Amino acid sequence: MSDMATTTDTRLMAGPPSFVQTRPLDPLPPPMKDSGAIGWVRQNLFSSPLNIALTLVCALLIAWVVPPIIKFMLIDAVWDGASRADCVVQPDRPQVGACWAFVIDRIGFFTYGFYPIDQRWRVDVFFALLAFGVGWMAWLDAPRRDLGVIYFFIVMPVLSVILLLGLPAIRLPSVSTEQWGGVLVTIVVATVGIVASLPLGILLALGRRSEMPAVRMFSIIFIEFVRGVPLITVLFMASVMLPLFVPDAWSPDKLLRALIGVALFSAAYMAEVVRAGLQAIPKGQYEAAMALGLGYWRMMILIVLPQALKITIPNIVNNTIGLFKDTTLVFIVGIFDFLKSIEVGRIDPNWATPVTSTTGYAFAAVFYFIFCYSMSRYARYVEFRVAAGDRR
Amino acid sequence: MDQQAPKPELKPAPLRTGVAVDMVGVHKWFGEFHVLRDINLRVTRGERIVICGPSGSGKSTMIRCINRLEEHQQGKIVVDGVELTNDLKRIDEVRREVGMVFQHFNLFPHLTVLENLTLAPIWVRKMSKRQAEEVALHYLKRVKIPEQAGKYPGQLSGGQQQRVAIARALCMSPKIMLFDEPTSALDPEMVKEVLDTMVHLADDGMTMLCVTHEMGFARQVANRIVFMDAGQIVEVNAPEPFFANPQHERTKLFLSQILH
Ligand SMILES: Nc1ncnc2c1ncn2[C@@H]1O[C@H](COP(=O)(O)OP(=O)(O)OP(=O)(O)O)[C@@H](O)[C@H]1O
Numbered sequence A: 001m002s003d004m005a006t007t008t009d010t011r012l013m014a015g016p017p018s019f020v021q022t023r024p025l026d027p028l029p030p031p032m033k034d035s036g037a038i039g040w041v042r043q044n045l046f047s048s049p050l051n052i053a054l055t056l057v058c059a060l061l062i063a064w065v066v067p068p069i070i071k072f073m074l075i076d077a078v079w080d081g082a083s084r085a086d087c088v089v090q091p092d093r094p095q096v097g098a099c100w101a102f103v104i105d106r107i108g109f110f111t112y113g114f115y116p117i118d119q120r121w122r123v124d125v126f127f128a129l130l131a132f133g134v135g136w137m138a139w140l141d142a143p144r145r146d147l148g149v150i151y152f153f154i155v156m157p158v159l160s161v162i163l164l165l166g167l168p169a170i171r172l173p174s175v176s177t178e179q180w181g182g183v184l185v186t187i188v189v190a191t192v193g194i195v196a197s198l199p200l201g202i203l204l205a206l207g208r209r210s211e212m213p214a215v216r217m218f219s220i221i222f223i224e225f226v227r228g229v230p231l232i233t234v235l236f237m238a239s240v241m242l243p244l245f246v247p248d249a250w251s252p253d254k255l256l257r258a259l260i261g262v263a264l265f266s267a268a269y270m271a272e273v274v275r276a277g278l279q280a281i282p283k284g285q286y287e288a289a290m291a292l293g294l295g296y297w298r299m300m301i302l303i304v305l306p307q308a309l310k311i312t313i314p315n316i317v318n319n320t321i322g323l324f325k326d327t328t329l330v331f332i333v334g335i336f337d338f339l340k341s342i343e344v345g346r347i348d349p350n351w352a353t354p355v356t357s358t359t360g361y362a363f364a365a366v367f368y369f370i371f372c373y374s375m376s377r378y379a380r381y382v383e384f385r386v387a388a389g390d391r392r
Numbered sequence B: 001m002d003q004q005a006p007k008p009e010l011k012p013a014p015l016r017t018g019v020a021v022d023m024v025g026v027h028k029w030f031g032e033f034h035v036l037r038d039i040n041l042r043v044t045r046g047e048r049i050v051i052c053g054p055s056g057s058g059k060s061t062m063i064r065c066i067n068r069l070e071e072h073q074q075g076k077i078v079v080d081g082v083e084l085t086n087d088l089k090r091i092d093e094v095r096r097e098v099g100m101v102f103q104h105f106n107l108f109p110h111l112t113v114l115e116n117l118t119l120a121p122i123w124v125r126k127m128s129k130r131q132a133e134e135v136a137l138h139y140l141k142r143v144k145i146p147e148q149a150g151k152y153p154g155q156l157s158g159g160q161q162q163r164v165a166i167a168r169a170l171c172m173s174p175k176i177m178l179f180d181e182p183t184s185a186l187d188p189e190m191v192k193e194v195l196d197t198m199v200h201l202a203d204d205g206m207t208m209l210c211v212t213h214e215m216g217f218a219r220q221v222a223n224r225i226v227f228m229d230a231g232q233i234v235e236v237n238a239p240e241p242f243f244a245n246p247q248h249e250r251t252k253l254f255l256s257q258i259l260h
C-alpha cells in the first residue's frame, strides 16, 4: 500500500484497481531513424572492427583497379581516326588508351556482319520490332498485354523471318544466313533460345510431373541428358550429327541447326526452374481447380502456371542471362556472332595496333555487361513487384 | 431490389435421380493403410448429411472420394446416376455437378474475388463473361459480401474467404455440395457467418454432405448424422436420437469428449 503512494500516475491511483481506457490516445510520429549520409556511412561501413577492416580492404582494391581502367578507357582513349596510325604511340602522344576509333570505324561490321550494306535497314527494323515487343512484355502495367503476347510470340517472329531472310515476292531480296553476323546473330540466337525455351521448358516440367509413365520417362531422360552434357557438345551434335540422320536436301541451314541446339539446351534448364515453381504451389490449388471441373490443361494454364511462373521469374531471368552469355559458343560451329566479329575485326591489318585487341574485348565486355546487367536489374524489379503483390 | 431484371437460372439444378450419392462396399488403402473399410452410404435428393468422428478416421477421404479427389479401390460410388470409374469424362461430369468447400478455402490468390467466381462458369460451363459476372454477383450478395468483388483473396478475413469459396462453388450451380470442415480454420467470431450461409443453403434444399464438428449446426440442419471411426461408419442416426441416445461405445465416448 505504501509503495502505491510513490506512484506518480494519479489516474491509476484514483480509479479502482482494474484499468479501463477512458480516452483514445492520439497517434504519435514514429521515432527518428538514424538517417542522413553520415548516419548511413556509420551504420553500414564502420559498424564493427570487422566491418571497418573490410571497408578499408575494399577501398584499397577500388583505388588499385579503377583509376587505370578509367585512364585506359576514357582519358587516354582515341575517339576519332581512320586507320592504325591514329592509335599508335607518337612523340606527341606517349600514352595510347582504348582505340575507340577502331570500334567506331567497324561498328557496322560488328552489328550486321556481312549483311549487304544497302539492306541493313532491315536489320534495324528487326531490332526496333524486337525492342518494342520486349518493352511490351517487360512492362508489367502495359496496356493489352494479351495482345503483347500474340505480337511477341506470333506476329514479331513471322515479320522478323520475312524481313531478315527476305521475300523476293514483295521485293525484299533474299539474304542467306551465311551473311548474317555480329550483334544481329547474337540477338537472334539469344532471343530464339530464350523465347523457344520457355514454352518447351514448361512442357518438359509438366511432363516430368505427369502421371503418364511414358511422358514422364521421356521428360526425365531428355532433361537429364541435356543437362549432363556441355552446350558445346549439344551444338556439335546439332551441327554435325543432325545431317547424318536427315537427307541433305532437308538438312536445315547451319544457323537454324545451332538455334535448335541452343533452344533444346536451354529448355532443359528452364524445365528445372519451372518445376521448382510448380512444386511451390500448394496441393489445395490443384484440388480446388479439379473440384471445379477444370480439366488438366485449364487447371495448369489458368491456375497453376500463372502462380508458378510468377515466383520463378527471377530464376528464369537468371537462366536467360546465362544463356545470353553462352550464345558466344556458337562461333565454334562456324557461326559469325558478335564475339566472332570482334575476333575478325581485331586482326584486320588496317587497324593492327598494340591496343586494338584490348579495345575490341573491352567493347565486347561492355556490350555483354549492359545486356546482362539490365536483365538482372529487371529481375530485381519483378521480384520487388511480386513481393509487394504478396503483401496486399 | 430490382426484381424486374432478368435473372439467370439460380436454383440448384434438379438431380436426375432420387439418389444423389450411393456408396456401396467402398474400400480404400493408402499404401498398406486401410483407410476406408466397407463404406455403405446412400444419400437421397435434398438430404443433409453431417459426418463426424475423431481425427484420422477417414472423413475427409470419404467425401473426397465422391468427387474423385481420392480414388477408391474397391466397391462402387454412383453420383447422380454416374458411376465413378477411371473414365476421365465421367469424372469431369461428376465434378461439374458437385461443389466442394475446403477447410483452407483454397481460393486462387492471383485472381480477384470476382474472377475466382467466374473462372469455372466461363471455362467449364461456357457462359459469357457478362452472364458469369451476373451470376457471381448474385451469389456474392447471397453470402453477403458483394462489396468485396474487386479485392484479392489475401485482402479478406478468413470468414469472408470461406464465404467466397462457398459462392465460388455455387456459381457452378452444383446439385450436391461437399464441405470438409469449412469452419475449423476460422477464428471463433467468424464461424457463425459461415454456418449461417450454410444454413441458408440447406433451407434452399441443397443436397449437402458436411464434415464438421459444429454440433449445433448438425442438430439444426442435418437429416442424418454419420459417425466414423477407424475408417468405418460406426453409427448413422437422425440428430435427436444421435445426441440423446448414442448406441455405440465409440460414439458415446466421442460425444462425451466433444460436448464437454
Ligand atoms: N495422401 C495420403 N497418403 C497417406 N495417408 C493419408 C493420406 N491422406 C490421409 N491419410 C491418412 O488417412 C487417414 C484418414 O485421413 P483423413 O484426412 O480422411 O482423416 P479425417 O477423418 O479427415 O481427419 P481430420 O479430422 O484430422 O481431418 C489418416 O490416418 C491420414 O494420416
Ligand SMILES: [Mg+2]
Pocket (backbone or CB within 6 Å): B059, B060, B061, B180, B181
Ligand atoms: Mg479431414
